[in-house]
Amino acid sequence: MGMSRKRTYSRGLTRREMLKYGLYGGLAAGLPGSLWLGGCGKKQADIRPTNIILISIDTLRADHLGCYGYQRPTSPTLDKLASQGLLFEDVTATSPWTLPSHGSMLTGLYPNRHGLKSLDKYLPTDVVTLADVLKEHDFSTATVVNSIYLSRKWGLDRGFDDFTYVEEIPDLWMPSEVEHHTVKWLSKNSSQPFFLFLHYYDVHSDYSSTLRYEKQFVRPYKGVADGTTVQLSLFRKNLVSLNQVDAEHLIDLYDASIRQLDDGIARLLKLLETRGLLDNSLIIVTSDHGEEFLDHGGVLHSQTQYQELIHIPLIMRGPGLGQPKRLSNIISLVDVMPTVLSLLGIAIPYSMDGIDLCRLWEKSDTQLGRRYIFAEGSKESVVPQEYDVKHDIKRAVRHPRYKLHYNKLTKEKRLFDLQNDPKEKIDIVSKHTPLVDSMFAQLKSFMGISKAGSSLPPLTPEEINKLKSLGYL
Ligand SMILES: [Zn+2]
Structure with a gap:
């Protein structure tokens, strides 16, 4: 395909970590191929994708898509x-809010290893991003992002040659400017292999879309719910009450915005097809977290797991699948990066938390060698302590089959059987003590590995106001 895959890549870990994982001083040669060399791509160079298009639809619940x-x-x-x-049915975000989850999507690491767990931390300089690696391998790298958390401040812009931050507008009814910037970029830059990361805020609250979509999805309603972040934040503070009928209306508004965005994705795919870029590109669609509509008594996201x-959702289409x-x-969001690298035949640069998923369709290895995945970083870790949030x-x-929830403050544990109780309504923690003990031991040992992000100066008053306006503080 005319591009070099020349460099062996080995930064991303400290020397100590490299020693720990056996990556230092030429020991890499002794590692199993699945860790050091991309599986799929290595074997099937003829069906590697030329381009990578990673689409993150912020706040998109899997169970609100037809294919789910x-x-x-x-x-x-x-x-x-x-x-x-490929459609991955059971994919777990690493966190219920934007910054840690995108950190995982773009580094292959859980939040406790990439360090982006609160607003006073910056992506450590020794963590390598997917864009970093692809740039090293001669891809042109570009991103259009639509959230302050993906702006340059926290470091997830690292590795992108072209970076566009489209400011999120909570009450925007029209499709966002992300589409416009993407079309513009593709018209000038699609002649050499590229990695394009697109992030859409369109289905995030405020839940809004144009009349055409509201007509299709929003049923008659006479209540107070308006779908604004401001109102939903007031609900969280017990200053507004919302009931099940209101939640149904919020869902109608949310669904309408999903369909509006889905039609936008259709326009993007059509453009790729017209330009001859559809079939040689790996297209990945996923999200950073879902959204609650009183499912467990709350709204918005970020407070529970x-x-x-x-x-x-996680959907992939393209060569090599x-x-x-x-x-x-x-599956976890941390699996995205190692899988993309493997499909391209690029060495996975360091020990990631994610697994190269290629073996699922290459070898029908249905177990992946994994027993547990983790989610962390709920809302209260969003802000530094000085903002007075417990x-x-x-x-x-x-x-x-099972999911164990743990509240670090109250020490409360809850266990749910997702096979028989997928909506997590019946806590069975008291009935399965050995299982709970074993899962909790896994969680404790996982959380024992911890890396703090690099420190940032305190937020400016302007930044605090912006985060407040978006309902984050
Ligand atoms: Zn988000």
Whole structure:
């Protein structure tokens, strides 16, 4: 395909970490191929993708898409994309809020290893991003992002040659400017292999779309819910009350915005097809977290680790993926980066938390060698302590069938059987003590590995106001 894959890449770990993982001083040669060399791409150089397009739809619950079983027509484009490629049924975000989750998507590391867990931390300079690696391998790298958390401040812009931050506008009804900037970039830059990371804020609150979509999804309603972040934040403070009927209305507004965005993705795919870029590109669609509509009594996201907040979609279409398939393994957002590198035949640069998923379709290795995945960083870790928010950090550990929630402040544990109780309504923690002990031991040992991000100066008053206006403080 005319591009070099020349450099062996080994930064991203401190010397101590490299020694620990056996990566220092030429020991890499002794590592299993799945860790050091990309599996799929190495074997099948002829079907490597030329370009990578990673699309993150902020705040998109998996269960509101047709291809994940939703009954309303929110997602014909994504459904079709999934039917032509791979759909991962059981994908867990690493965190219920934007910054840590995107950190994981773009580094292959859990938040406790990439360090982006609160607003006073910057991505450590020795952490390597997907864009860093692809740039080293001669891809042109570009991103259009639509959230302050992905702006330059916290470091997730690292590795991108072209960086565009489209400021999020909470009450925007029209499709966001992300589409406009993407079309513009593609018109000038698609002649050499590229990595394009697109982030859409369109389905995030305020839940809004144009009349055409509201007509299709929003049923008659006479209540007070207006779908604004401001009102939902007041609900959280017990200053507004919302009931199940109101939640249904919020869902209608949310669904309408999903369909509006899905039609935007259709326009993007059409453009790629017209320019001859569709079939040689790996297209990945995912999200950073979901959204709650009173499922467990709350709204918005970031405060719990229930499925409505951490079960996210993951769809891939493109060369090297084998036959279209649905895969039911437990998958984490940290798996995206090692899988992309593997598909490109690029060495995975350091020990990631993520797993190269290629073996699922290459070798039908249905177990992945993984028993647990983790989610961490709930809302109270969003802000530094000086902003007077109590630290009530909730974490979760997933086993293929069970999920254990742990509240660090109250020490409370809850266990749910996702097979028989997918909506997590019946806490069975008292009935399964040995299982709980074993899962908790896993969580404790996982949390024992910790890396703080580099420190940032305190937020400016302007930044605090902006975060407040978006409902984050
Ligand atoms: Zn988000």
